[in-house]
Amino acid sequence: MRKLRELVRLYQIGKTLFDYGLDELIPARLQVWPARFARRSLFWLKNKHPELSRGKRIRLALESLGPVFIKFGQMLSTRRDLLPPDIAEELAMLQDRVPPFDGALARKQIEASLQNRIEVLFDDFDEKPLASASIAQVHTARLKTGQEIVIKVIRPGIERVIDADVSLMQSMANLIARLVPERSSRLRPVEVVQEYRKTLLDELNLLREAANAIQLRRNFEGSRTLYVPEIYPSYCHENVLVMERIYGIPVSDIEALEANGTDMKLLAERGVEVFFTQVFRDSFFHADMHPGNIFVSYEDPHDPQWIGIDCGIVGTLNRDDKRYLAENFLAFFNRDYRKVAELHVESGWVPADTKVEEFESAIRTVLEPIFEKPLSEISFGHVLLNLFNTARRFNMAVQPQLVLLQKTLLYVEGVGRQLYPQLDLWKTAKPFLEDWMQQQVGYKAVINAVKEKAPFWAEKLPDLPELVYDALRQAKLQQRQMQGLYDQYSRHDKGQGQGRFLLAMGASTLLASILLLGMEKTQWAMSGLVLTLVVWLLGWRLISRR
Ligand SMILES: Nc1ncnc2c1ncn2[C@@H]1O[C@H](COP(=O)(O)OP(=O)(O)OP(=O)(O)O)[C@@H](O)[C@H]1O
Numbered sequence: 001m002r003k004l005r006e007l008v009r010l011y012q013i014g015k016t017l018f019d020y021g022l023d024e025l026i027p028a029r030l031q032v033w034p035a036r037f038a039r040r041s042l043f044w045l046k047n048k049h050p051e052l053s054r055g056k057r058i059r060l061a062l063e064s065l066g067p068v069f070i071k072f073g074q075m076l077s078t079r080r081d082l083l084p085p086d087i088a089e090e091l092a093m094l095q096d097r098v099p100p101f102d103g104a105l106a107r108k109q110i111e112a113s114l115q116n117r118i119e120v121l122f123d124d125f126d127e128k129p130l131a132s133a134s135i136a137q138v139h140t141a142r143l144k145t146g147q148e149i150v151i152k153v154i155r156p157g158i159e160r161v162i163d164a165d166v167s168l169m170q171s172m173a174n175l176i177a178r179l180v181p182e183r184s185s186r187l188r189p190v191e192v193v194q195e196y197r198k199t200l201l202d203e204l205n206l207l208r209e210a211a212n213a214i215q216l217r218r219n220f221e222g223s224r225t226l227y228v229p230e231i232y233p234s235y236c237h238e239n240v241l242v243m244e245r246i247y248g249i250p251v252s253d254i255e256a257l258e259a260n261g262t263d264m265k266l267l268a269e270r271g272v273e274v275f276f277t278q279v280f281r282d283s284f285f286h287a288d289m290h291p292g293n294i295f296v297s298y299e300d301p302h303d304p305q306w307i308g309i310d311c312g313i314v315g316t317l318n319r320d321d322k323r324y325l326a327e328n329f330l331a332f333f334n335r336d337y338r339k340v341a342e343l344h345v346e347s348g349w350v351p352a353d354t355k356v357e358e359f360e361s362a363i364r365t366v367l368e369p370i371f372e373k374p375l376s377e378i379s380f381g382h383v384l385l386n387l388f389n390t391a392r393r394f395n396m397a398v399q400p401q402l403v404l405l406q407k408t409l410l411y412v413e414g415v416g417r418q419l420y421p422q423l424d425l426w427k428t429a430k431p432f433l434e435d436w437m438q439q440q441v442g443y444k445a446v447i448n449a450v451k452e453k454a455p456f457w458a459e460k461l462p463d464l465p466e467l468v469y470d471a472l473r474q475a476k477l478q479q480r481q482m483q484g485l486y487d488q489y490s491r492h493d494k495g496q497g498q499g500r501f502l503l504a505m506g507a508s509t510l511l512a513s514i515l516l517l518g519m520e521k522t523q524w525a526m527s528g529l530v531l532t533l534v535v536w537l538l539g540w541r542l543i544s545r546r
Contacts, residue, residue, distance in 0.1 A: 021047025103127025
């Protein structure tokens with residue numbers, strides 16, 4: 001039965017791909033004979049939209065294949081290192097439009113997960129969803145304390161759909177990799193689908209999102225720049241997330257922001273500041289900054305505060321990545337392409353045997369025309385993208401955390417410039433980065449390191465004299481023990497030497513006694529044998545003594 005369902009779905013997928021003529025996009029040299037044969041045998045399926053551009057055809061095909069393919073396209077749209085720009089741009093427009101599921105089903109799902117009736121847990125649960133997406137749906141309610149909340153519920157049965165579609169995708173990726181190895185070595189379909197599977201499974205677990213939101217909220221506790229709604233962990237489950245309801249102006253609603261008297265310049269600058277703070281101070285950044293997830297508080301429009309929701313996808317950077325990234329940014333700013341190239345080698349992002357001169361020149365060729373423009377017109381997300389694409393030619397391994405960061409930076413810039421077109425990203429970011437670098441490598445770094453260790457030393461200091469005394473006593477004791485052992489060893493070694501000498505002497509007297517016997521000097525020979533016996537006995541005693 002399952003096999004039959006899979007076959008039907010496979011046919012549906014194939015039909016959709018042919019209906020949008022996606023088979024025509026495969027270059028002729030890569031159309032291997034089994035694929036050509038399969039295509040010819042499905043002769044009744046034709047391209048029904050030849051008038052549309054290739055990007056549009058891909059987008060429409062994915063949209064009609066459902067949520068798993070839509071999200072896949074959205075993920076691919078960020079992989080501009082793999083796709084031509086026209087296709088990547090079209091994929092970025094993929095909309096996750098799905099009809100809401102029944103509120104009664106949501107209620108059932110919540111009750112099953114939290115093992116209690118909704119009325120016992122919450123008040124005013126609204127069965128009409130506030131928002132609905134492919135994986136989850138959001139409903140409003142109140143806690144028993146009166147606190148307004150939203151409840152995010154995973155779409156019932158979505159796991160099965162995801163599992164089935166991703167398994168088919170995986171089989172297709174394996175097939176492509178086997179049929180066209182040359183092409184697939186660059187596109188790496190198997191790895192791309194695997195990465196996608198992981199992302200989807202992560203999104204299915206709302207406990208993960210809850211943990212991320214709690215961490216982000218803690219990082220910005222008391223901040224004037226970013227507010228993250230409170231999560232109520234005792235009501236959270238893999239399928240259910242309960243958080244404080246927020247009322248904010250959606251960031252895409254420029255008119256409403258202006259009507260509220262928002263200081264747009266400050267708001268845009270604060271967006272950049274929030275991003276750099278997350279990356280460089282906390283190494284933990286919200287990486288799903290699409291406009292549906294960002295709001296601006298109605299309060300204090302002259303001192304505007306961002307509100308962030310949906311922490312399903314976050315990025316993290318390790319200490320080295322952060323440091324190299326900051327140095328890279330500063331090197332860009334000074335147009336020091338040599339430094340950029342060297343940093344890529346030092347960090348291990350490109351292989352150690354990369355020819356720095358050639359790499360520098362390739363970077364210069366790509367970036368110099370961009371830097372001809374005034375700084376306020378430069379997109380640093382694009383600078384990073386171009387840089388990574390150049391570095392890939394020099395065998396830079398894909399660094400998912402950097403791709404995520406670059407994508408987020410593009411969003412931040414896009415939103416920032418929409419709010420305040422003259423936004424000079426650099427003016428905001430540079431002092432921040434310089435200060436951060438100072439803290440990492442300058443005298444401040446030393447002070448910081450001392451500060452970091454101070455509580456440890458403060459705690460240990462009172463015990464220090466005792467510890468020193470103990471250590472010295474131990475050292476002395478050990479020295480004495482060592483001396484004892486050494487003496488024992490010397491005695492033993494000396495005994496061993498004497499023993500070996502006596503054994504050798506015994507061998508000589510034995511030899512002499514045999515010779516004397518041959519010469520018929522029996523008396524002498526017998527004395528020699530007795531001597532041999534005595535000497536060997538003495539030697540054996542010395543050697544076997546410990
Ligand atoms: N705490 C909240 N307060 C008010 N509205 C919220 C809150 N959380 C979510 N929403 C509303 O629900 C919508 C969807 O929420 P969220 O982005 O978390 O869900 P999602 O399923 O991950 O959607 P997407 O895939 O589009 O990101 C938001 O755009 C917002 O309108």
